[in-house]
Amino acid sequence: MSENRPVATAVGRLLWPERTRVTELDRKLAVTRIEHDRAEGRCEDAEVRLARVRVATTHAELDSAVSGRSGSTVPPILEAAPRVGLAVWVVVSLVNVVVYLTLGMVSGQWDGPWVLWPVLGGGLLVLGLWSTRERDRRMRLGD
Template sequence: MIENRPVVEAVGRLLWPERTRVTELDRKLAATRIEHERAEGRCPDAEVRLARVRQATTQAELDSAVAGRSGSAVPPVLEAAPRVGLAVWCLVTLADLAVYLTLGMVSGQWDEPWVLWPALGGGLLVLGLWSMRERDRRMRLGE
């Protein structure tokens, strides 16, 4: 059987960064980034940030600690918007596909694949929501 755990973890990190548990590798990478900034003289509060990195339990907390911020990286509404949009897009696309297939089987005539247009349009909207959330997250973290 093929092990798909890395795929599940990657999707989980993408969909739920505020719930994703931090691994030791994540902590080491964050600490290295802070140490690099301290060596360049850009991080006067490195000890405080390193202590917060050690205490971080979720990816969102780790991102805030690395950036030197004390608050949450992204508001909950903005965090949930891409997930809600993705769920609605999937449901609408599946419903459109069911209608298209049912009409084609009942009538025996297969029209042009009109179902692609709503699927592409909805996909672009979800992509826009996702990029808006990531842009806001990067602006809040000062990257």
């Protein structure tokens, strides 16, 4: 399977930001950050970090190069939970909308927007999963 292959699509960048290809702008921003840290005296191994930035192909490699860590291992469940949650939320939301529309068209009575509760509630749960993963990433990178 292509677990380590970088992604280049918009959906891929949203779902797998750690595997998104690095652009020249990303490299320049990383170099600027390392140079800023060196100027402030917070970066002892700037040359090593700059070399790693030049060869980084994904954002995960670039982030670990900028932070000076050899790599941070993220628990697989924390990486998969937002994606699985998003997929479940989309399916459940679509089923609820179809049921709502079917009941409304068959009976001719629209019983209020009850469909909003599972859609919005599930959306908030998925948002919480995504923000938890991003918070963990920021903590691992030391930002």
